[in-house]
Amino acid sequence: MSEMGLVVVGAAGRMGQTLIRTIHAMEGVRVVGAVERAGSPHIGRDAGELAGVGTIDVAITDDPLPAFAKADGVLDFTVPAATVTFAGYAAQARIVHVIGTTGLGAEHEAAIEAAARHAMIVKSGNMSLGVNLLAVLVRQAAKALDAADFDIEIVEMHHRHKVDAPSGTALLLGRAAAEGRGVDLGEKSVRVRDGHTGARETGTIGFATLRGGSVVGDHSVILAGTGERITLSHQAEDRSIFARGAVKAALWARDRKPGLYSMLDVLGLA
Numbered sequence: 001m002s003e004m005g006l007v008v009v010g011a012a013g014r015m016g017q018t019l020i021r022t023i024h025a026m027e028g029v030r031v032v033g034a035v036e037r038a039g040s041p042h043i044g045r046d047a048g049e050l051a052g053v054g055t056i057d058v059a060i061t062d063d064p065l066p067a068f069a070k071a072d073g074v075l076d077f078t079v080p081a082a083t084v085t086f087a088g089y090a091a092q093a094r095i096v097h098v099i100g101t102t103g104l105g106a107e108h109e110a111a112i113e114a115a116a117r118h119a120m121i122v123k124s125g126n127m128s129l130g131v132n133l134l135a136v137l138v139r140q141a142a143k144a145l146d147a148a149d150f151d152i153e154i155v156e157m158h159h160r161h162k163v164d165a166p167s168g169t170a171l172l173l174g175r176a177a178a179e180g181r182g183v184d185l186g187e188k189s190v191r192v193r194d195g196h197t198g199a200r201e202t203g204t205i206g207f208a209t210l211r212g213g214s215v216v217g218d219h220s221v222i223l224a225g226t227g228e229r230i231t232l233s234h235q236a237e238d239r240s241i242f243a244r245g246a247v248k249a250a251l252w253a254r255d256r257k258p259g260l261y262s263m264l265d266v267l268g269l270a
């Protein structure tokens with residue numbers, strides 16, 4: 001099969017630069033475009049130079065449409081409003097859109113679902129193999145352990161620059177736990193505790209958020225019973241695990257019908 005041409009949007013960001021390095025080192029994929037927001041100081045710079053792999057002859061642009069027109073897919077780790085715009089452009093171009101952006105609200109999710117009528121969209125709060133396997137284990141554990149006996153708490157820690165909470169991964173793991181329990185996460189989640197909260201309500205799923213330093217991403221799901229505790233954890237040591245997952249998703253989605261897919265679909269874990 002021919003090489004897959006990929007556009008990296010948010011190309012100057014932490015994930016954007018990791019994606020450029022990852023694609024550069026892989027066979028079967030090529031960077032054909034690099035996009036940043038209008039006004040970014042990086043417009044006009046070579047995306048490979050910025051990412052530290054030398055010149056790749058792809059200048060960072062603030063004009064996504066010409067870049068999308070010559071691409072087979074888009075890798076998007078940006079911000080929710082931009083992601084919705086890019087999903088619309090990917091739908092127009094009938095190409096693959098891999099979405100790693102987190103902090104999406106209901107209005108963003110609805111727009112992405114609409115775009116997936118024409119684009120092949122893979123969206124996940126975490127593109128790593130490890131976290132997606134963890135989600136399967138969490139669903140199993142939550143199903144096996146009765147809500148009356150085991151309380152579920154999800155703890156995450158990320159670097160000081162992260163802007164959304166709980167993380168996309170924490171929510172993904174929360175949804176897996178809720179699925180295992182056969183409940184709706186929206187109705188059962190406790191996202192904040194402060195002051196006199198009263199005793200814990202049976203069957204709820206709690207979230208706790210830590211931020212600091214350079215932590216790439218730590219997640220633990222604690223199933224706490226009387227006299228015993230099970231902890232299922234994942235530590236991301238390097239952003240390349242997300243980038244490799246995103247490229248794998250793009251290659252997988254290339255031959256699919258338009259639709260909204262997850263990393264569980266890509267990894268055969270659904």
Ligand SMILES: NC(=O)C1=CN([C@@H]2O[C@H](COP(=O)(O)OP(=O)(O)OC[C@H]3O[C@@H](n4cnc5c(N)ncnc54)[C@H](OP(=O)(O)O)[C@@H]3O)[C@@H](O)[C@H]2O)C=CC1
Pocket residue numbers: 009010011012013014015016035036037038040077078079082099100101102103124125126127128168242
């Ligand atoms: N699903 C997963 O596996 C993972 C998801 N993420 C998520 O990815 C997102 C990005 O994370 P990270 O790379 O750390 O963040 P960064 O802030 O480092 O990168 C985001 C980049 O997107 C740029 N950007 C903002 N608006 C636009 C726009 N309209 N057009 C093009 N580019 C734009 C930003 O530019 P500027 O800074 O100039 O505004 C920035 O360069 C977050 O939501 C994060 O949670 C991260 C890692 C893994």
Ligand SMILES: O=C(O)C1=N[C@H](C(=O)O)C[C@H](O)C1
Pocket residue numbers: 102125126158162166167168169170216217218236
């Ligand atoms: O912002 C990050 O850095 C990360 N974001 C994702 C999330 O919100 O879960 C994935 C990963 O943990 C890193």
